[in-house]
Amino acid sequence: MSRTVAETRASAANPSVIARLLRRPLALAGLIVICVTVLAAVFAPWLVPFDPYEQFFEGLTIEGAPLPPNAQFWFGTDLVGRDLFSRLVYGARTSLVIGVVANGIAVIIGSLIGITAGYFRGWTDTVLMRFTDLMMAFPALLLAIVLAAIFTPSLWIVAMVIAMVNWVQIARVVYTEARSLSERDFVMAERAMGAGAGRILFRHILPHLLSTIIVWATLGIATTVLLEATLSFLGIGVQPPTPSWGNIIFENQTYFTSAPWLVFIPGAAILALALAFNLVGDALRDILDPTQQGRH
Amino acid sequence: EEIKQGGSMTVTYKDDVSTLDPAIGYDWQNWSMIKSLFDGLMDYQPGTTELRPEIAESYEISEDGTVFTFKLRDGVKFHNGRALTAEDVKYSIERTVNPETQSPGAGFFGSIKGFEEASSGDADGLSGITVVDPHTIRFELSRPDATFLHVLALNFAHVVPKEEVEKYGADFGKHPVGSGAFKLSEWTLGQRLVFERFEDYWNAGVPKLDQIVFEVGQEPVVALLRLQNGEVDVPGDGIPPAKFIEVKNDPEFKDLIIQGGQLHTGYVTMNVTIAPFDKVEVRQAVNMAINKDRILRIINGRAVAANQPLPPSMPGYAADYKGYGHDPEAARKLLADAGLADGFDTELYVANTDPQPRIAQAIQQDLKAIGINAAIKSLAQANVIAAGGEKDQAPMIWSGGMAWIADFPDPSNFYGPILGCAGAVPGGWNWAWYCNADLDAKAAEADSMVDPDKAGEREAMWRDIYLKVMEDAPWAPVFNEERFTIRSGRIGGDDRLFVDPVHIPVHYDEVYAKDVQ
Amino acid sequence: MAAYIIRRLIQTALILLGISFVTFILLYLVPADPARQIAGRSATAETVENIREQLGLNLPFYEQYLRYLASLLQGDFGRSYLQKTEVSTLIAARLPASLLLMAGAIACELAFGLAMGIVAALRRGSHTDNALMITSFIGVSAPQFVIGILLLYVFAVKLGWFPIGGYGTFVHLVLPSVTLGFLGAGWYSRMMRSSLIDVLRQDYVRTARATGLSRAKVLFRHAMPNAILPIVAMIGIDIGLFMSGIVVVESVFGWPGIGQLAWQAIQRVDIPIIMGVTLVSACAIVLGNLLADLVTPLIDPRIKLR
């Protein structure tokens, strides 16, 4: 419960971040959700009762209505008679791939731009950061929509689009930190020893940024999962019939009164996954980020 | 019995109304609104596809079918109070043809003499239109055109007052002034429009309602929920699939649902220039692979299976034609005959609005059953249209959402741009890139048969053309959509008015409010 | 100060220039052909070509862009291809609805977000704190379209407390603003909490307490103005979130704002509208940031605008 100065000091000595994550109930819950999702995604073919692409003739009523959850179809069927549960499990793959790949690219781009601009002043800084400002001023979703409209969307294109939109924040954060780090005495000391820019950037500044980057990467996964869902919700995400949690909702959104399970079950899945990443990210921030320490 | 005038009706739409300029408006939402605000020489009998004169009192067609002379009614006034004359009719059509107007309908007037010069901007007006006297106007055509009366019933031929057009310039579409049964009294962009009865309308007793309120930006589902609450009278976008079964089974509403045909066909195009769709066997196999019954079930049975381009209510429909039945076995054999026993990979383009992607997925599954792996490309409608207009882009397109709905009830309307050689050009609408010179010649021949007595013969010719098309199978027709609409209990009128083939979703001029009776 | 504002405005203009350029390129790459859309399906190739020429679509890219810029400089956003209306008119007609929605959302954010954050900070470690923070986490994790549909389903359809979509009265505003403000409330409460906790342990708070000031005075006089600073800095970011949020929220609730306009325009590739809305949103974001930067020195005298 109560943490002290001494404890925070000790924390750095005790490198087992995972162990410390596990001690926090919320973070633990988040980790469990993430693990379950990852396992579900990896072992999807063995877990699902049905082929997620198969449109069962008996999956629709005679009138063509989807079936509510029942013994055969645990989460009911969708509007073309597919098993919702199987689609959700496969949809986890999409969400995770996007979350990890898109966000990974965003993190790499953002970190590189931020760190470079933060350390090198002058025109490098100006050019990169003005560009970042520009991207900042872009309404992100609008940009994503336009990009998605230009390129025929597919899993990878969607990932790229999200990456193009999402690197900005991390670039800003990394920039600010890299800037203040490069003014710190230990960087000055490094320069006084004759170290080159590459060494200072990657051996000294980068390690200090790692915790920030890790935290933003985790939080960013949550954002990314949500953005993919939103793009899919607007019908410009991953192409059907590949299931993604967002496009399941997109396909079924108008049925929220007549077949609410088709909207609210995948909605709950998105919420749970985003929440899990946010919880873990936040806990990591507490554990890794010295400026945030002792806030609980 | 006499129907009393008065009362108000609320209609909702999802999309904003783009323009009410008759020369420009060309979507099925503003189409009928414009019809109520403006009048043309010709119109249809309410609820049917039968032509009748509107502001024309009478007309004469010359023997060779190239000269049409119209006599105008007396007492037709614009909403601004000025009397409508033949000059206005001439001005309006010339305005549509004038390239600066950018009218999408200019091409319909291609048969009028002087069209080439006028549409290229070389001439100011159409030499083929003559104002004989303020009440008489004459059209001379460069070739016989059997559809010309239908063309004059199009919105693009509706009459606008020159002075108002010039006053508002490019914004005329937001300040429409016509001679129709209603006039626009309020337009709050993005929110609502209000139509009010035009007191001086030439046709006494029309319209029945005093006021129509259009609320835009309303999701169809929301509109229906509000209709169930008694806040809305007609959901302009129809009954959304999501609510269809519910209202159909609801004793309170099921009697208010009206069903009617539409001049619509939903089809899959196969690009005959892209292998392997250049093989007729493959195209036929696709026709046989599609399980239309399942697709109908997915859309809650709101359509009938189609087997030819023309919809059943169109003259020229081949009622006894059986088409390609659902037969995956045979389809697989055809593929094997074409040397594709192992199937192949291809792409199926589709517009990204519900329910189109769902239908595409059903087709995808059917194709898979005969070994064709079609990846779905679900894009914004405009991008699908763009892909269709490129020769080597889209192997297959599901037409839903962008499908052909006839401009007027004539078989020719389903041929030229979408199956004829003229449409098989970059940027054209013939997404199958099907071009059969013989059939084009036959079509031209049929269209020059103006004589009303030969109508039956002309119909037979067209029927023949479409059956020939089906032999080559550039399309796989899937279904003809049935319109299902609903109205609130307080709105009355013949059922046919609510599924009027041209006045979609209702014939605004003719329906009435029960509560003032 | 004046120099600062001028410089920022110049920067803003440059950013808008950049954004207009990027957007223009992107839209130029969109496969859909505006001329064909205007011409419609019955048009002849000639008509299409004609329209293309009139709109200048056959010009090389840079010339199209320069033309656009030139008219933009005269305050002309162009005319919508499909709505046949001045884009500025369309945006002006819809902007009030969006602003109203944003105002509602901001009210929700501040009311819920700040209150939750303050309570959580003062009770930190307690069950109240945990409960509030879980709520705020849900706020930042919940997809807006799910929240929107859920609220619509529960409060409008099932309970009938609110109208099912629509625009006009205060009751219409409630559900959309809650949906739009949900995310922000989550952020604000978390920021408020950590910022307040941080401030409460500062030396000057201890100094204030050492002079015998009451808790309430210490909190509101001394701690709050400091704690609110990072939140003020959020204004700009917040407007960015709103700009994305309104596309979804307005489409769920049928709210006649510029989000809906943008979404319709994007689907129909109505380039002038997309350009216009993008620029207006960007402008709002940049001005939001400027506003935040201008307000900050009013609260914090250490910050000097140069």
Add this chain to the structure above:
Amino acid sequence: MNQSHQKEPWKRETNGGADATATTSLAVNDLSVQVATPDGPKLVVDRLSFDLPEGRTLCIAGESGSGKSMTALALMQLLPRPMARIAGGSAMLDGEDLLTLPESRMRQVRGRKIGMIFQEPMTSLNPVLSIGTQLKGAITAHGELAGRAAGARALELLDQVQIPEPRRRLEQYPHELSGGMRQRIVIAMALAQHSKILIADEPTTALDVTVQAQILALIRKLQVDHGIAVMMITHDMGVVAEMADQVLVMKHGRRVEHGSSAEVFDNPREDYTRKLLAAVPRLGEMTGTDAPKRAKGAEAAQAKAADEAPMVEVRDLTVRFDIRGGILQRPVSRVHAVEGISFTVGRGETLSLVGESGCGKSTTGKALLNLIPWQGDVKVNGRSTRGLGAKAMRPVLRDVQMIFQDPYASLDARMRVGDIVAEPLVIHGLAQGSELNERVAYLLERVGLSPDQMRRYPHEFSGGQRQRICIARALSLSPKLIVADESVAALDVSIQAQVLDLLQDIQDETGISYLFISHDMAVVEQISHRVAVMYMGRFVEMGSRRHIFENPQHSYTKKLIEAVPVADPHRPRRDFVAKAEDLPSPVHPLDYVPPQTRVRDLGGRHLVWEVEG
């Protein structure tokens, strides 16, 4: 206000604690404070008892971490919650036990009965509220005064703490004032409600000596004028000697020694106290010698320095930092950090730079290593470094190294200590593998650390140890000159002495030169051969240590020496300095032409600079 007070030389007889007339105002008994640590609760104040007599000053002294602040906070019930809590004891004030009072009653004590001043003047004031608001807030905390009366009282208070232009100050914000001014405001706030007890937790540690002297004198004056009992916390024995009637020495939360100030200084009973006192550098200790305290063969080195080419030659070094603004972000004004200074450092010689905070000492050091842009001429070991890029500087850097002001900040917290010390060798490609290891082990041993500490991280070391790590790193390239920036400023006296000794030993051994930067005259006296006094970016006086300390010529030098607190309670306490003044700002407009200075050579390389005109 009574103006006469300020004119009157303020004198007071030193008085032992055994003043029979004084009555006890605060009686602390067995006070214990516990903090929570991962290894369970820990007592940081352990059964501490003392009395605070009315109108007298009690100084609590002790090294860092000995529990001094915790004691003070416990008395105000302001311990950081929930980490720390009172574990027992009582503190009686006017018949009430402060430690058990409920919050609402305690509020009546805070400010009214006990005023408190904290260590950091920079952070003790709310940055977003004006001085007036904060002061009035303190005055009206219990709602006695309001409106105009509060305003009048605020002015009166500012006058009492000798702030010039009090009316204007009310409108100002904390960041617009210097540290000394801020500390005066904090004192005014503590006295706002006529409290009879003042607790001052290291009130001058963060301030320059000159300002420190003013603040200490001010506290003494207020105490006399108002009969306040002061409980003063400090780690500086000089301050203790200057202020205390009674002294309490603490170690690890326990009382080590308690008595009148004369007793403690003259006859310390405990070893610990004796050690503490011995470590304190005493100004004037070295009078009559030339060489640094522990230098061997000093004369030889001096002689060598005189005839060989100097290690570093600096001519007209000027450093200005642009302040940008306006629409185009062009420079609008400049910080004149260093303004045309010239000096040389001979081989094996220690040149000290002294001066107040912000006078440009660190900047000068950094310019030597080309870490910031500068103008003028710098020659290191005969090589001109002007305009050299990072690459070209490398060989030069093998000759000059720097120890930075803040040892912790200058160590990369994510690196192991072994790697940190090896870093320069790796950068210059001087050693690899086992050779590198051996070299690092040797260096660590050299600075008194054990080589098995190589695998630890900087945060696992104490302040003094960290400073040693920095020294080891600076030594690794075997440089010929080390710029040592405030190398001992942050350390406790005992540690400080060790580090100074270490530096001296290294010089004796290797003949290295130092540019020693410090603001502490007492330290400078011990370590330097020559001393340069800096003021506002310029030298005002430079000469051998003997010149500067025994024959200071410039008034500023005299003022600096004068201000150093001396750890001798018998020395007459210094005069109260009337109205405080701020240092002038080093920020000037672009077209500013610095005034010409004239150098006066007093012979024997003793130079004095004076502004012309």
